[in-house]
Amino acid sequence: MIFKKKRGASDLATTVSELEEAVAERDGDRTGRAFTALMNGVQSASDAECELAGPRLAALLPAFPPIGPRPMLAMAAGFCVERGADPVACAEPILDGVHRDLLDSLEFGRRWTAGGGAEDELPEPDQKIIDEALLARVGGDTYEATRLALAWCSIQEWQPPALAVLCRSAEVRRRYASALLPACRELNGLERHDLKCLAYALAVLDDEPLVVLHRPTGTGFEIRIGGIGDNFQLHTLLAHVLVGGGHVPGTPPSPESVRLATDPAPARGRTDVVATGAFELLAPDGTRIWNEGLPDDIPVVDGRRLLVLDEPMYQRSWNADRFFPHLAGTAQLTRVLTADETRTWYARTSPSA
Structure with missing residues (x-):
C-alpha cells in the first residue's frame, strides 16, 4: 500500500476542488497550501471519496511542473486507485509522468557519464547530491539540469502509483506497458535504482x-x-x-x-x-x-x-x-x-x- 490509512474526518472532494482551483489560477502559495491539505486528507478519506478523487488527482499531474512534487501527487492518485478509483481513468497521466522521468533519468545518466572519467560512477539517487557542481556537470540551463537531476533522484517514487494502475487492469497494461518497458529496463540496468517491480509489471503478458x-x-x-x-x-x-x-x-x-x-x-x-x-x-x-x-x-x-x-x-x-x-x-x-x-x-x- 502506498500510504497507511489514517483515521479522522475528511472532506476530500472539497480539498481536491481547492487544489484544482489553485492550479488553474497559477497561485503558487494557494497551491502549496492545498497540496499539503490534500496529502494529509487523502489518508483519512473514505473509499467512496477516494474512488471519486483518483481521476481528478491524476488529471492534475500534467499541470504540476517537472521540478515540483509531481511524484507525491501521483502517489496520492495511486493510493486512491488502491482504494477503488478506476485504474484506467487514472493511468495515462500517471504513466506519462513515469515515462517522462524514465527518459529524463536516462538523459541524466548519459550526461553524467559524458562529463567524467571512465572510473567515475553514477551518483546515488538522493536529492542531497544536487548542488551547483552537479548541475554544471549535467549541463544545459539550470532549470533543465535541475529537472534531469530531480528525475534521477525521484524515479523510484513513481513506482508505487504505476504499480497501482498496472496491476489492476489488463487494459492499462495493453495500452501503455510496451512503450515504457525498454526505458525502465535500461535505467534499471544502470544499477542505481531498484525498478524490478515496475519492470516485471510492464512485462506481464495478457491473453x-x-x-x-x-x-x-x-x-x-x-x-x-x-x-x-x-x-x-x-x-x-x-x-x-x-x-x-x-x-x-x-x-x-x-x-x-x-x-x-x-x-x-x-x-x-x-x-x-x-x-x-x-x-x-x-x-x-x-x-x-x-x-x-x-x-x-x-x-x-x-x-x-x-x-x-x-x-x-x-x-x-x-x-x-x-x-x-x-x-x-x-x-x-x-x-x-x-x-x-x-x-x-x-x-x-x-x-x-
Whole structure:
C-alpha cells in the first residue's frame, strides 16, 4: 500500500476542488497550501471519496511542473486507485509522468557519464547530491539540469502509483506497458535504482498464446496465459494444466499453491505454502528459462512464444505466493497439438532442447 490509512474526518472532494482551483489560477502559495491539505486528507478519506478523487488527482499531474512534487501527487492518485478509483481513468497521466522521468533519468545518466572519467560512477539517487557542481556537470540551463537531476533522484517514487494502475487492469497494461518497458529496463540496468517491480509489471503478458512442447512424451500443447508475474507462477500453472489435467505424467501441484496463483481476490500477506517444480523450462535453443525470470523471457518463434519442458535436473521448491498480490494468473489449455504440428514445432528447436 502506498500510504497507511489514517483515521479522522475528511472532506476530500472539497480539498481536491481547492487544489484544482489553485492550479488553474497559477497561485503558487494557494497551491502549496492545498497540496499539503490534500496529502494529509487523502489518508483519512473514505473509499467512496477516494474512488471519486483518483481521476481528478491524476488529471492534475500534467499541470504540476517537472521540478515540483509531481511524484507525491501521483502517489496520492495511486493510493486512491488502491482504494477503488478506476485504474484506467487514472493511468495515462500517471504513466506519462513515469515515462517522462524514465527518459529524463536516462538523459541524466548519459550526461553524467559524458562529463567524467571512465572510473567515475553514477551518483546515488538522493536529492542531497544536487548542488551547483552537479548541475554544471549535467549541463544545459539550470532549470533543465535541475529537472534531469530531480528525475534521477525521484524515479523510484513513481513506482508505487504505476504499480497501482498496472496491476489492476489488463487494459492499462495493453495500452501503455510496451512503450515504457525498454526505458525502465535500461535505467534499471544502470544499477542505481531498484525498478524490478515496475519492470516485471510492464512485462506481464495478457491473453498470450504459448506453444509448449513436452520432450519426455513428445507431445505439444497450445496454452493461453495472462496476468502471470514471474516464472515461478507460470511453472505452477503449467504443472496444474498439464500434469493435473492428465496430459503428461508427474505430480500435480497442491490445490493451495494453485489457488494462490489464480485467486481473483488480492493476496493477503505471506504464506508458508510450498510449490515443487515439475519441469525444466527451456528455450528453443536449449538454454534454461529461469523460474526467477518472466514469461516474457520465452522466445518468440514464427509468431508464437515457444517453450520446451523437460524432466527437472533436480528437485526445486519455492514459496507459492505470487509476485504481485493483485494479479491473478491464468493458464488455459486451448488445444492439444496434432502429431504433425508437434513435429513441425520440434523442428524449430535445437537438438539439445
